[in-house]
Amino acid sequence: MSNISIRKVRKTYDKNEVVHGVDLxxxxxxxxxxxxxxxxxxxxxLRMVAGLEAITSGEIAIGNKIVNKLEPRERGCAMVFxxxxxxxxxxxxxxxxxxxxxxxxxxxxxxxxxxxxxETLNIADFLDRKPAQLSGGxxxxxxxxxxxxxxxxxxxxxxxxSNLDAKLRVAMRLEIRKLHQRLGTTTxxxxxxxxxxxTLADRIVVMNKGIIEQVGTPLEIxxxxxxxxxxxxxxxxxxxxxKGVLNPETATITLNDGQxxxxxxxxxxxxxxxxxxxxxxxxxxSLCNSSKSLTLNPQFIxxxxxxxxxxxxLAGEQIIVTSQSDHDVKAGIPLHVTIEPGQxxxxxxxTGVRLETEVYDVDASVxxxxxxx
Amino acid sequence: MxxxxxxxxxxxxxxxxIPQLLLVFVFFYWPTAEAVYWAFTLxxxxxxxxxxxxxxxxxTVFNDSKYWNSVIVSIIFxxxxxxxxxxxxxxxxxxxxxRLPGHQLFSFAYFIPYAMAAPAAGLAFRxxxxxxxxxxxxxxxxxxxxxxxxxxxxxxxxxxxLCQSWQSIGYNFVFFLAALxxxxxxxxxxxxxxxxxxxxxxxDIQIPLVAPTLFFLIIINLTDSFVNSFGIVDITTHxxxxxxxxxxxxxxxxxxxxxxDYSLAAAESxxxxxxxxxxxxxxFRFVERRVHYN
Numbered sequence: 001m002s003n004i005s006i007r008k009v010r011k012t013y014d015k016n017e018v019v020h021g022v023d024l025x026x027x028x029x030x031x032x033x034x035x036x037x038x039x040x041x042x043x044x045x046l047r048m049v050a051g052l053e054a055i056t057s058g059e060i061a062i063g064n065k066i067v068n069k070l071e072p073r074e075r076g077c078a079m080v081f082x083x084x085x086x087x088x089x090x091x092x093x094x095x096x097x098x099x100x101x102x103x104x105x106x107x108x109x110x111x112x113x114x115x116x117x118x119e120t121l122n123i124a125d126f127l128d129r130k131p132a133q134l135s136g137g138x139x140x141x142x143x144x145x146x147x148x149x150x151x152x153x154x155x156x157x158x159x160x161x162s163n164l165d166a167k168l169r170v171a172m173r174l175e176i177r178k179l180h181q182r183l184g185t186t187t188x189x190x191x192x193x194x195x196x197x198x199t200l201a202d203r204i205v206v207m208n209k210g211i212i213e214q215v216g217t218p219l220e221i222x223x224x225x226x227x228x229x230x231x232x233x234x235x236x237x238x239x240x241x242x243k244g245v246l247n248p249e250t251a252t253i254t255l256n257d258g259q260x261x262x263x264x265x266x267x268x269x270x271x272x273x274x275x276x277x278x279x280x281x282x283x284x285x286s287l288c289n290s291s292k293s294l295t296l297n298p299q300f301i302x303x304x305x306x307x308x309x310x311x312x313x314l315a316g317e318q319i320i321v322t323s324q325s326d327h328d329v330k331a332g333i334p335l336h337v338t339i340e341p342g343q344x345x346x347x348x349x350x351t352g353v354r355l356e357t358e359v360y361d362v363d364a365s366v367x368x369x370x371x372x373x
Numbered sequence: 374m375x376x377x378x379x380x381x382x383x384x385x386x387x388x389x390x391i392p393q394l395l396l397v398f399v400f401f402y403w404p405t406a407e408a409v410y411w412a413f414t415l416x417x418x419x420x421x422x423x424x425x426x427x428x429x430x431x432x433t434v435f436n437d438s439k440y441w442n443s444v445i446v447s448i449i450f451x452x453x454x455x456x457x458x459x460x461x462x463x464x465x466x467x468x469x470x471x472r473l474p475g476h477q478l479f480s481f482a483y484f485i486p487y488a489m490a491a492p493a494a495g496l497a498f499r500x501x502x503x504x505x506x507x508x509x510x511x512x513x514x515x516x517x518x519x520x521x522x523x524x525x526x527x528x529x530x531x532x533x534x535l536c537q538s539w540q541s542i543g544y545n546f547v548f549f550l551a552a553l554x555x556x557x558x559x560x561x562x563x564x565x566x567x568x569x570x571x572x573x574x575x576x577d578i579q580i581p582l583v584a585p586t587l588f589f590l591i592i593i594n595l596t597d598s599f600v601n602s603f604g605i606v607d608i609t610t611h612x613x614x615x616x617x618x619x620x621x622x623x624x625x626x627x628x629x630x631x632x633x634d635y636s637l638a639a640a641e642s643x644x645x646x647x648x649x650x651x652x653x654x655x656x657f658r659f660v661e662r663r664v665h666y667n
Contacts, residue, residue: 050566051565052562052565052566071565072562072565072566073565073566073567073568073569073570077566078566079562079563079566081559081562081563082559083557083559085557085559085560085562085563086563087560087563087564087577087578088582089581089582089584098564098567098569098577099567099568102567102568102569102573103568146563146567150567150568
């Protein structure tokens with residue numbers, strides 16, 4: 001177990017900077033997920049920690065030792081690759097034991113360890129097979145076994161589940177979490193799947209275009225996304241966001257079609273009038289018939305059994321509303337709803353930064369949040 | 374649906390195939406058949422009446438110690454050039470595959486020798502390795518008689534081995550490089566994470582995974598050094614000194630066109646052909662099985 005310190009790390013390919021000065025502290029034993037869309041620099045960051053990519057500037061320290069110049073094998077990390085990267089000409093046992101063979105562990109001891117790792121991962125029956133004879137899930141286990149057997153200081157996972165089918169992905173997710181609970185090894189896990197991130201992480205790092213947008217526990221990120229970008233990435237369905245014009249006198253946000261949303265004036269008593277983004281969760285919307293209600297146009301309905309997701313149009317934007325399955329809703333028939341003012345979150349319309357409560361105006365809030373982060 | 378593209382028009386299909394079949398027939402099967410016929414007959418130096426002599430030509434060939442010398446020289450030559458050329462080209466391909474700065478330039482430079490005709494390469498080697506005038510002359514200056522292919526048989530053999538390997542390196546290099554580049558990069562990265570050094574990764578991961586290419590190149594190189602080495606010998610050593618570089622293919626030429634014994638040369642070329650067929654068969658039968666194919 002070791003901590004990882006990433007300090008002002010940048011990565012440039014041919015004058016094209018893809019990681020723009022990232023700072024991140026990972027405590028020993030922590031499970032941290034790097035989350036973001038493809039091309040956001042998360043894999044590059046992971047590969048720099050592994051030593052597979054050179055660090056253009058900045059520092060990476062593992063266990064308080066700067067590793068910038070160290071070869072991958074000197075860093076004490078083990079990595080699980082997206083396509084498993086099993087050696088096709090070696091048997092499962094040889095694949096798992098290769099690191100020990102390199103480290104000149106005697107054969108008897110090596111075989112013992114291979115067997116014990118294989119038993120933990122339920123692949124002891126396949127030790128003599130070649131990777132080509134295994135299913136996707138079994139290959140994934142072999143790849144994990146290969147990482148485990150070295151008892152590394154740090155586990156690195158590079159989108160390890162994205163080649164598996166949905167059911168297997170859920171099962172393997174659980175196993176990765178169990179493995180972490182048992183071994184307690186510091187883990188960096190890269191994914192573009194927010195469900196994976198939410199379920200696995202102690203802390204999530206949301207990345208966008210080579211910078212960190214937000215670092216926090218899954219719950220923090222879900223309930224208080226630092227920006228409209230994070231809000232649009234996290235949650236299933238993600239936060240509904242609508243542009244409108246803020247009127248502090250009436251504590252309302254007027255939408256494009258003239259309808260108005262109420263926001264909580266006590267939380268933001270001093271906002272100036274102007275453009276704003278209002279956000280609310282799908283489950284914060286309640287169906288009703290009161291006169292103060294909003295009108296939505298349901299376009300199609302997804303039945304989930306427990307509930308339904310109504311895909312609606314509001315002021316020219318798509319939003320998703322969760323309703324109970326026993327409500328009588330039909331596509332094409334307008335729907336009356338209310339949204340509790342306390343459930344409305346506000347984001348700066350230009351920068352997308354979240355407006356924290358108890359701040360004086362939109363611009364000041366931006367600078368304040370910037371300073372704080 | 375039939376997955377194969379088929380011609381319903383048999384006449385058109387035949388018409389399209391015929392030019393190629395004609396070429397193969399005229400330049401391969403017909404001469405081969407002629408050679409077989411000549412091998413069992415005695416041909417006048419100036420052509421004309423052929424006389425059937427059965428196995429007599431072959432008996433002459435196999436009873437001739439000079440022929441057996443030629444077989445041994447050819448085998449040494451084939452094994453040495455194949456080994457040398459494959460080892461060097463694999464090494465170069467492994468280095469270029471690391472994609473260090475300038476690797477494109479090197480892959481271009483390494484391939485160039487293959488584009489050179491054998492006599493041209495032979496001529497270049499003759500000058501470079503000439504004991505009295507070339508690069509080796511300077512070394513002979515310091516260590517007299519260190520190098521003299523004109524009088525020393527081993528030197529002459531080494532000269533043609535070097536020349537042939539040098540020429541085939543480019544070809545082998547391109548195949549090895551293509552094979553190495555088709556190995557997913559994450560495999561070598563996984564090796565690096567497992568703690569393997571660059572050399573260890575080459576030995577444990579990259580080389581086993583290019584085994585099919587290696588097998589293919591061994592066959593091509595061995596065959597090539599048996600049948601395609603005439604140009605180099607003819608330019609550099611003429612089979613000498615004292616038959617030290619008298620390769621089978623050169624001896625065929627010499628016996629046939631210099632000594633004017635067509636029948637003997639025909640018998641020799643049949644023997645060479647059978648040898649190459651046997652060699653290839655042996656490799657496919659026994660070596661190929663041990664090669665890992667994905």
